[in-house]
Amino acid sequence: xVNNKNNINKxxxxxxxxxxxxxxxxxxxxxxxGIDGRVTKGxxxxxxxxxxTSKKSKTQNSNNKTTKNNRKGNGMDIxxxxxxxxxxxxxxxxxxxxxxxxxEVDEPIVELETDKVTLEVPASVAGTIDSIVVSEGDTVEVGxxxxxxxxxxxxxxxxxxxxxxxxxxVDEVIKTNKVSVLPNNLNSDVIRKSNNQDLEERVPxxxxxxxxxxxxxxxQNTAAMLTTYNEVDMTALMEMRNNYQDNFEKKNGVRLGxxxxxxxxxxxxxxxxxxxxxxxxxxxxxxxxxxxxxxAVGTSQGLVVPVLKDADHMSFGETELxxxxxxxxxxDGSLGISDMAGGTFTISNGGVYGSLMSSPILNPPQSGxxxxxxxxxxxxxxxxxxxxxxxxxLALSYDHRIIDGRxxxxxxxxxxxxxxxxxxxxxxx
Numbered sequence: 001x002v003n004n005k006n007n008i009n010k011x012x013x014x015x016x017x018x019x020x021x022x023x024x025x026x027x028x029x030x031x032x033x034g035i036d037g038r039v040t041k042g043x044x045x046x047x048x049x050x051x052x053t054s055k056k057s058k059t060q061n062s063n064n065k066t067t068k069n070n071r072k073g074n075g076m077d078i079x080x081x082x083x084x085x086x087x088x089x090x091x092x093x094x095x096x097x098x099x100x101x102x103x104e105v106d107e108p109i110v111e112l113e114t115d116k117v118t119l120e121v122p123a124s125v126a127g128t129i130d131s132i133v134v135s136e137g138d139t140v141e142v143g144x145x146x147x148x149x150x151x152x153x154x155x156x157x158x159x160x161x162x163x164x165x166x167x168x169x170v171d172e173v174i175k176t177n178k179v180s181v182l183p184n185n186l187n188s189d190v191i192r193k194s195n196n197q198d199l200e201e202r203v204p205x206x207x208x209x210x211x212x213x214x215x216x217x218x219x220q221n222t223a224a225m226l227t228t229y230n231e232v233d234m235t236a237l238m239e240m241r242n243n244y245q246d247n248f249e250k251k252n253g254v255r256l257g258x259x260x261x262x263x264x265x266x267x268x269x270x271x272x273x274x275x276x277x278x279x280x281x282x283x284x285x286x287x288x289x290x291x292x293x294x295x296a297v298g299t300s301q302g303l304v305v306p307v308l309k310d311a312d313h314m315s316f317g318e319t320e321l322x323x324x325x326x327x328x329x330x331x332d333g334s335l336g337i338s339d340m341a342g343g344t345f346t347i348s349n350g351g352v353y354g355s356l357m358s359s360p361i362l363n364p365p366q367s368g369x370x371x372x373x374x375x376x377x378x379x380x381x382x383x384x385x386x387x388x389x390x391x392x393x394l395a396l397s398y399d400h401r402i403i404d405g406r407x408x409x410x411x412x413x414x415x416x417x418x419x420x421x422x423x424x425x426x427x428x429x
Contacts, residue, residue: 355374
């Protein structure tokens, strides 16, 4: 059934209507949870996930008849778990275990990668992996069958099997150590080219890296992105930090950093200039009267942005503890989708890598991002005298479609005022 386009636009939010038109969906089958029953983007994604899961279940039911006949003992399906809000599929990045391996309860079996996080699927029972039905690199949907575990105890290996395995290892070593002889008359350029090709490595981009690439390019193509700069004297903040560092650490169990001050300064500025905390949805501007501040963290897999939820209600201690926990999770790959959802404004600190100045790229659909940089001593004029001060360049990238230049510059000046005199946070000046 083809929907009337005007009717769709009337009953659905702009972003939802776009997906409905692109996929030729019947809006009558989608339940709306928005104002006056309007269909939101989340409603459409939820509908698509339910449809895909239903189709997958029908396919699996027909395939499971064959699978069950091949199982030994009590087979338990390994299924793709719920991946989070609006995430309906993942890529099988790595099989941690292989067919025939024994696994304990809650032992990781397979690693899945979504647009936002990498997660491990654990074993629900102790037993042996009887079959694996998807390969590394395959795309799977929520509820899809990954493999089968046959419940049971670990089997001991027979001496005969051990002998065969040892003999195979010996053969492998012999093959590996064979010396290949090249003819003397081969052209040296041909050999050099061949050697260079041997040094090249082609690997597929991870789902996270693809998502990062897509979102960054989307930000450049969609937003009217502009960056304004300023510099801030860090003398007062560094002095306050040094004076209260020991007491703060004893009370809160974490060191006092600079990030918590910039989070608080950003919230103060966002309250004065709400457009920086807003986003565009179709022809509408959504002003957000809450402050979820994303803190960009670099990992070996790429940049992730965990979010400080309701950061305006956090103390300095809670802010620093949460940021420290995010850093630990990012290193061991345990950040969840909920940790990175719902951000309204982002802060990126390139200074930890030594960056003196940069232009940060927006994190869609947000309209503003603050860039911190390296603290460097520079000569500045103070009361007509040249002094050496610890200075930091600040950068604010913003979407010029909804944020005027005056607002952007004033926003950054407000942050500068607070950082140069942190007492403003206490007295509200």
